Amino acid sequence: MNEHALASLVEPILATAGLELDRMEIVRAGKRSVLRFYLDGDGPQGQGPSLDEIAEATRAISVALDDSPAVGNAPYTLEVSSRGVSRPLTEAKHFRRNTGRLVTLTVADGSLSGRILGADDEAVALDVDGTVRSVALADITHAVVTAELRKDVPGDDDADEEE
Structure with missing residues (x-):
């Protein structure tokens, strides 16, 4: 799977929802891959995305991945979360x-x-x-x-x- 192609597919979806792709990981797990998308954004109170926003983004990303050749026929597991409290503050x-x-x-x-x-x-x-x-x-x-x-x-x- 091409990380650049996946990011290009997901970023416009997230922008529409007022979210940002903080980072992405593709991890091989046996015959399948685990696609991890970590999201950020201002959220409803300016302090990061809400759980509802993450859930809506997850649904939209899932549909886009299913309809896109970016993942091909390779089996994958999708994981979407916020950037996490333990991540360094860099910006x-x-x-x-x-x-x-x-x-x-x-x-x-x-x-x-x-x-x-x-x-x-x-x-x-x-x-x-x-x-x-x-x-x-x-x-x-x-x-x-x-x-x-x-x-x-x-x-x-x-x-x-x-x-």
């Missing part, structure tokens, strides 16, 4: 889509952790222990979201309230 849009989340950045003089307040094409604003710090995207060598187990997630209407 301004990744930081913007993770506003409010705790991140750990590696920069030339070490690392720092803080909550993303916002981002533009040049820098990311972090709350580092109550102090706002601006870090140029060009200075960041590695950035990942830090998983948090919290009871009081801002904006989570289902969070338990203290009585």
